[in-house]
Amino acid sequence: MPELPEVQTIVNELNKKIAGAVISSVWCDWKKMVTEPKKWEEFEEKLTISNFKFLPAFATQKALPARNASRIDADGQAGQISKKGRKIKRVKRVGKFIVFELEDDLNLVVHLRMTGHFLVIDEKKRNNRKDPIYEKVNNYIHFKLILDDGREIALSDLRKFAKISLTPGPSPARYLASQDDARGEGSMIGIGIDPFDEDFTFDKFKELLENKKGNIKQILMDQSVICGIGNIYSSEILWEAKVSPLRKIESLKNSELEEVYKAIIRVLRLAIEKRGSSESDYRDTDGKKGEYQNIQRVYQREGQECYRDDGGIIKRVKTGQRSGFWCPECQK
């Protein structure tokens, strides 16, 4: 479910909780979700072993970690030694992607797709039946980063659609996509502008929509145009802007485009304040639900009255396989 507000909530919490922590090992029982490197052993090694090159020879004499002890080259220079454990510098969001920035210019890039979410678990939470995280522990956790302080960053994902890749930094702007079908070689997707990027002005928004065809809802969800908006928030944004999801881009007047632009910012900002929507599976890193679903205006309200009290009944319409919700009275 995670769209921009849910991902942002998770990233904020991860930063607060685990920036600076050290990954000591990694666990996974659905290795298909790891797309780069494809071989698990390689992924595991790359993720957890830091390389420190050209240490002086004496440094190799003691306190070497168990694995990958260094060798001295024939010329007497110290070779490369490896240390188990890699630090997480910080966590950031790129569209709906979560990027763990690691030591040694590595990025662990995660896309949560439909039902993924991260939990930060310590022993106490794991064993406390009253803790909200408890209901999630052991349910659908398929991937864990085990930290050297005993905590775990767990990826819970009922439908197993989440994708993980480990890519050399410094920028994850391009992402090695999934191989859901075992035949693909992966492909690169371009990521559009972030709604909270300072360059995302109304003029920029208009420029992006020039020469675009199709209906406004699908464009809002096109990650290569603007990144972060999905099915829930595209419906919510268009209600806020009083624009029908069926409108074609080219038919929108300047004033309507302006309303859509303002609604994007307003709705997403409010949703982040409410810590996202927990329509079903989404939880924050403490296992708690968001609040936005309680104030949703149209999503999943088919047949109910419009909150604008205009006598409109919320309708559902399919565009491009997805359900959109809208009020025919106020959304023209």
Add this chain to the structure above:
DNA sequence: TGCAGTGTTGCTTC
């Protein structure tokens, strides 16, 4: 009981 529907994405088909 069985089947349509669910927050996402990208490949395949028409």
Add this chain to the structure above:
DNA sequence: CGAAGCAACACTGC
């Protein structure tokens, strides 16, 4: 070539 269909997976609700 662009839009629509479908698959990846597991569960819910009608």
